[in-house]
Amino acid sequence: MTDEKALIERLNHISTKNEAFGELVKLYDKKLYMHIRSIVLNHDDTNDILQETFIKVYQNIGKFKGKSQLFSWIYRIATNQTLDFIKQKNKNQKISSEEINQRIINSIISDPLFDGDKAEILLQKAILHLPEKQQLVFKMRYYQELEYTAISEILGTSTGALKASYHHAVKKIEDFLKSH
Numbered sequence: 001m002t003d004e005k006a007l008i009e010r011l012n013h014i015s016t017k018n019e020a021f022g023e024l025v026k027l028y029d030k031k032l033y034m035h036i037r038s039i040v041l042n043h044d045d046t047n048d049i050l051q052e053t054f055i056k057v058y059q060n061i062g063k064f065k066g067k068s069q070l071f072s073w074i075y076r077i078a079t080n081q082t083l084d085f086i087k088q089k090n091k092n093q094k095i096s097s098e099e100i101n102q103r104i105i106n107s108i109i110s111d112p113l114f115d116g117d118k119a120e121i122l123l124q125k126a127i128l129h130l131p132e133k134q135q136l137v138f139k140m141r142y143y144q145e146l147e148y149t150a151i152s153e154i155l156g157t158s159t160g161a162l163k164a165s166y167h168h169a170v171k172k173i174e175d176f177l178k179s180h
Helices: 003-011 017-040 043-063 070-093 097-110 118-128 132-142 148-155 159-179
Strands: none
Touching: 003 017, 003 070, 017 043, 017 070, 017 132, 043 070, 070 148, 097 118, 118 132, 118 159, 132 148, 132 159, 148 159
16 A cells, blocks of 8 residues: 555544644645745745645545545645635736736745845746746746646646647747847
8 A cells, every 4th residue: 555545544534634634734735835836926825825725635635536646636726726816816906917917026026035036037027928827837847847747637738738838838938038
Protein backbone atom coordinates (compact mmCIF):
# COMPACT_ATOMS: atom_id res chain seq x y z
CA MET A 1 0.00 0.00 0.00
CA THR A 2 1.41 3.37 -0.96
CA ASP A 3 1.76 6.23 1.48
CA GLU A 4 -0.89 8.19 -0.44
CA LYS A 5 -3.41 5.35 -0.23
CA ALA A 6 -2.74 4.96 3.49
CA LEU A 7 -3.19 8.71 4.01
CA ILE A 8 -6.47 8.68 2.08
CA GLU A 9 -7.73 5.75 4.15
CA ARG A 10 -6.85 7.60 7.35
CA LEU A 11 -8.52 10.77 6.04
CA ASN A 12 -11.70 8.77 5.47
CA HIS A 13 -11.77 7.16 8.90
CA ILE A 14 -13.45 9.18 11.65
CA SER A 15 -10.90 8.27 14.34
CA THR A 16 -7.83 9.24 12.26
CA LYS A 17 -9.22 12.02 10.03
CA ASN A 18 -7.98 15.00 12.05
CA GLU A 19 -4.47 13.64 12.56
CA ALA A 20 -4.20 12.62 8.89
CA PHE A 21 -5.49 16.01 7.83
CA GLY A 22 -2.75 17.69 9.86
CA GLU A 23 -0.22 15.58 7.95
CA LEU A 24 -1.85 16.51 4.65
CA VAL A 25 -1.61 20.21 5.52
CA LYS A 26 2.08 19.85 6.41
CA LEU A 27 2.69 17.93 3.20
CA TYR A 28 1.03 20.43 0.83
CA ASP A 29 0.94 23.76 2.69
CA LYS A 30 4.07 25.34 1.18
CA LYS A 31 3.50 23.96 -2.32
CA LEU A 32 -0.10 25.17 -2.41
CA TYR A 33 0.90 28.54 -0.99
CA MET A 34 3.42 29.03 -3.81
CA HIS A 35 0.90 27.84 -6.40
CA ILE A 36 -1.81 30.23 -5.22
CA ARG A 37 0.66 33.09 -4.65
CA SER A 38 1.97 32.77 -8.20
CA ILE A 39 -1.57 33.42 -9.42
CA VAL A 40 -2.87 36.14 -7.07
CA LEU A 41 0.53 37.69 -6.22
CA ASN A 42 -0.72 38.93 -2.83
CA HIS A 43 0.25 37.36 0.49
CA ASP A 44 -2.99 38.09 2.37
CA ASP A 45 -5.22 36.91 -0.48
CA THR A 46 -3.06 33.80 -0.80
CA ASN A 47 -3.49 32.93 2.86
CA ASP A 48 -7.27 33.39 2.64
CA ILE A 49 -7.53 31.19 -0.45
CA LEU A 50 -5.21 28.58 1.06
CA GLN A 51 -7.39 28.36 4.16
CA GLU A 52 -10.53 28.02 2.02
CA THR A 53 -8.80 25.33 -0.03
CA PHE A 54 -7.97 23.23 3.00
CA ILE A 55 -11.50 23.64 4.36
CA LYS A 56 -12.88 22.40 1.05
CA VAL A 57 -10.44 19.46 1.00
CA TYR A 58 -11.42 18.52 4.57
CA GLN A 59 -15.13 18.70 3.79
CA ASN A 60 -14.88 16.80 0.50
CA ILE A 61 -12.17 14.19 1.06
CA GLY A 62 -14.86 11.50 1.08
CA LYS A 63 -15.71 12.45 -2.52
CA PHE A 64 -12.14 11.85 -3.73
CA LYS A 65 -12.47 8.94 -6.16
CA GLY A 66 -8.78 8.17 -6.64
CA LYS A 67 -8.97 8.65 -10.42
CA SER A 68 -6.05 11.08 -10.14
CA GLN A 69 -3.32 11.59 -7.60
CA LEU A 70 -4.34 13.25 -4.35
CA PHE A 71 -1.84 16.01 -5.19
CA SER A 72 -3.66 16.76 -8.47
CA TRP A 73 -7.08 16.73 -6.83
CA ILE A 74 -5.96 19.19 -4.14
CA TYR A 75 -4.24 21.44 -6.69
CA ARG A 76 -7.41 21.47 -8.78
CA ILE A 77 -9.39 22.62 -5.73
CA ALA A 78 -6.77 25.30 -4.99
CA THR A 79 -6.77 26.46 -8.62
CA ASN A 80 -10.57 26.65 -8.75
CA GLN A 81 -10.72 28.48 -5.41
CA THR A 82 -8.12 30.96 -6.71
CA LEU A 83 -9.90 31.57 -10.01
CA ASP A 84 -13.24 32.00 -8.22
CA PHE A 85 -11.60 34.48 -5.84
CA ILE A 86 -10.16 36.51 -8.73
CA LYS A 87 -13.48 36.54 -10.61
CA GLN A 88 -15.35 37.66 -7.49
CA LYS A 89 -12.78 40.34 -6.71
CA ASN A 90 -12.87 41.67 -10.28
CA LYS A 91 -16.66 41.63 -10.29
CA ASN A 92 -16.81 43.56 -7.01
CA GLN A 93 -14.27 46.17 -8.11
CA LYS A 94 -16.03 46.97 -11.41
CA ILE A 95 -12.89 48.28 -13.07
CA SER A 96 -11.16 47.55 -16.35
CA SER A 97 -8.66 44.74 -16.72
CA GLU A 98 -5.91 47.32 -17.35
CA GLU A 99 -6.69 48.98 -14.01
CA ILE A 100 -6.72 45.58 -12.30
CA ASN A 101 -3.34 44.74 -13.81
CA GLN A 102 -1.91 48.08 -12.68
CA ARG A 103 -3.21 47.51 -9.15
CA ILE A 104 -1.63 44.06 -9.12
CA ILE A 105 1.72 45.47 -10.20
CA ASN A 106 1.47 48.24 -7.58
CA SER A 107 0.67 45.69 -4.89
CA ILE A 108 3.64 43.55 -5.94
CA ILE A 109 5.99 46.53 -5.73
CA SER A 110 4.71 47.56 -2.29
CA ASP A 111 4.55 43.99 -0.91
CA PRO A 112 7.32 43.57 1.71
CA LEU A 113 7.46 39.84 0.90
CA PHE A 114 8.23 40.49 -2.78
CA ASP A 115 11.96 40.41 -3.36
CA GLY A 116 12.07 40.73 -7.14
CA ASP A 117 13.94 43.31 -9.13
CA LYS A 118 12.89 45.39 -12.15
CA ALA A 119 13.26 42.38 -14.45
CA GLU A 120 10.86 40.33 -12.30
CA ILE A 121 8.32 43.17 -12.27
CA LEU A 122 8.57 43.42 -16.06
CA LEU A 123 8.05 39.65 -16.31
CA GLN A 124 4.97 39.92 -14.08
CA LYS A 125 3.60 42.67 -16.32
CA ALA A 126 4.14 40.45 -19.35
CA ILE A 127 2.38 37.53 -17.66
CA LEU A 128 -0.58 39.75 -16.75
CA HIS A 129 -1.11 40.44 -20.45
CA LEU A 130 -1.63 36.75 -21.19
CA PRO A 131 -5.07 35.13 -21.32
CA GLU A 132 -6.01 33.46 -18.02
CA LYS A 133 -5.37 29.88 -19.17
CA GLN A 134 -1.94 30.77 -20.57
CA GLN A 135 -1.09 32.55 -17.31
CA LEU A 136 -1.96 29.44 -15.33
CA VAL A 137 -0.04 27.08 -17.57
CA PHE A 138 3.01 29.35 -17.68
CA LYS A 139 3.12 29.85 -13.91
CA MET A 140 2.62 26.17 -13.14
CA ARG A 141 5.31 25.12 -15.60
CA TYR A 142 7.82 27.97 -15.18
CA TYR A 143 7.61 28.79 -11.46
CA GLN A 144 6.49 25.49 -9.97
CA GLU A 145 8.21 23.31 -12.55
CA LEU A 146 5.24 20.94 -12.72
CA GLU A 147 5.23 18.27 -15.40
CA TYR A 148 2.67 18.62 -18.20
CA THR A 149 0.95 15.43 -17.02
CA ALA A 150 0.40 16.93 -13.55
CA ILE A 151 -0.85 20.21 -15.03
CA SER A 152 -3.14 18.18 -17.30
CA GLU A 153 -4.73 16.45 -14.30
CA ILE A 154 -5.07 19.70 -12.38
CA LEU A 155 -6.60 21.73 -15.22
CA GLY A 156 -8.41 18.90 -16.99
CA THR A 157 -6.74 19.69 -20.33
CA SER A 158 -4.74 17.48 -22.69
CA THR A 159 -0.97 17.64 -22.47
CA GLY A 160 -0.80 18.62 -26.14
CA ALA A 161 -3.03 21.63 -25.54
CA LEU A 162 -0.96 22.57 -22.50
CA LYS A 163 2.29 22.40 -24.44
CA ALA A 164 0.80 24.62 -27.13
CA SER A 165 -0.52 27.02 -24.49
CA TYR A 166 2.88 27.21 -22.81
CA HIS A 167 4.63 27.76 -26.14
CA HIS A 168 2.24 30.60 -27.05
CA ALA A 169 2.65 32.14 -23.59
CA VAL A 170 6.44 32.08 -23.85
CA LYS A 171 6.30 33.68 -27.31
CA LYS A 172 3.95 36.44 -26.11
CA ILE A 173 6.14 37.10 -23.07
CA GLU A 174 9.25 37.30 -25.26
CA ASP A 175 7.47 39.75 -27.59
CA PHE A 176 6.30 41.85 -24.62
CA LEU A 177 9.79 41.96 -23.12
CA LYS A 178 11.36 42.95 -26.44
CA SER A 179 8.93 45.84 -26.83
CA HIS A 180 9.50 47.23 -23.30
